[in-house]
Structure formats: C-alpha cells, structure tokens
Amino acid sequence: MDPDPAGPLLHIVLHQPEIPQNTGNIGRTCVALGAKLWIVRPTGFRLDATQLKRAGMDYWQHLVWEDVANWGELTERLPTTRYWLVTKFGRRRYSQVQFGRGDALVFGSESCGLPDSLRNAMPDHCLAVPMREEARSLNLATAVGIVAYEAARQIEGW
Numbered sequence: 001m002d003p004d005p006a007g008p009l010l011h012i013v014l015h016q017p018e019i020p021q022n023t024g025n026i027g028r029t030c031v032a033l034g035a036k037l038w039i040v041r042p043t044g045f046r047l048d049a050t051q052l053k054r055a056g057m058d059y060w061q062h063l064v065w066e067d068v069a070n071w072g073e074l075t076e077r078l079p080t081t082r083y084w085l086v087t088k089f090g091r092r093r094y095s096q097v098q099f100g101r102g103d104a105l106v107f108g109s110e111s112c113g114l115p116d117s118l119r120n121a122m123p124d125h126c127l128a129v130p131m132r133e134e135a136r137s138l139n140l141a142t143a144v145g146i147v148a149y150e151a152a153r154q155i156e157g158w
Contacts, residue, residue, distance in 0.1 A: 008036035008064065010151055011081060011104035012144060013074065015118070018044030018110045025141040028059045033152050037065040038104075040074055071118065078104060083125055086147055087114050088137060090128030097127060099151035110140050 012035050017023045023039065030037045039047065047067055068074045085106045086094065108114035119126050129138060129146055138146075152158060 010035040020045040039067040090126040
C-alpha cells in the first residue's frame with residue numbers, strides 16, 4: 001500500500017515504548033487509520049522482535065513507520081507538526097481540542113509515561129483521557145485507539 005500523497009492522517013508517536021505487543025497493536029491501528037507510526041528510542045525491545053510483528057500480524061507490511069534516536073531527531077523530522085501529548089497530567093480532555101490532519105499524538109512508555117521535560121515544555125498541549133481514580137492508567141494501545149479515533153472522527157467526519 002502506498003502512503004497517502006497528502007501525507008498521513010496523523011502521526012502516532014511512541015516515546016520509548018517497552019512492550020512489543022502494545023507497539024504491534026498500535027501499528028495495526030495506524031494501518032487502519034492511515035496514520036504514520038514514529039518510535040522514539042530507546043525501546044524495551046528490538047524493533048525486529050518477533051512479538052512486535054506477531055502482534056501486528058499481517059498488517060505490519062502495510063505500516064508506514066520510522067524510528068528515531070531521540071525527541072530532538074523527531075522534532076527535526078517533523079518541524080511544523082502540531083504535537084499533542086497524551087498524559088494523565090493533561091489539563092484538558094482529549095475531546096476538548098480540535099485535531100487537524102498531520103497532527104502528532106504523543107504517548108509515553110508503559111511504565112513511566114512522558115518525561116516531565118516534554119510535558120513542561122508544552123503544558124497547553126497536554127491532553128488526558130478521563131478515568132476513575134481507581135485506575136492508575138490505561139493500556140497504551142487502548143489509549144492510542146481512543147485518542148486516535150477521536151482525532152480521525154474530527155478530521156475525516158467519521
């Protein structure tokens with residue numbers, strides 16, 4: 001499948017993901033949406049790991065993705081992109097913003113979330129998925145699905 005000549009609907013950024021199955025499932029979601037997956041290293045697994053591709057199953061060959069060494073390299077590669085950081089510390093709910101084509105949705109690692117330095121640099125772009133107090137966090141693939149499909153609904157009118 002050739003990438004959309006207008007560019008990806010969204011950029012899904014995983015900042016230092018740790019669990020290959022989550023990344024594989026997120027890759028599948030990216031294929032379904034026409035989003036590009038970015039992986040910011042280091043990761044908790046090898047990018048050619050069997051578990052990663054098994055979770056993405058036969059979708060992996062259709063996935064448009066890149067990995068970068070660090071956050072600085074990502075912002076060099078996507079300099080004009082609007083970044084939305086999804087974090088439990090977000091000031092606004094993900095459903096309270098207007099997403100646009102080519103926006104980047106940024107998600108942190110499974111155990112640590114996004115680093116303070118990123119959240120502090122863009123406090124007005126930190127978004128939260130509401131949840132009850134009893135839940136510490138959502139599964140990474142679930143959080144990506146929730147926010148990415150809301151963004152796609154807004155952009156594509158689904």
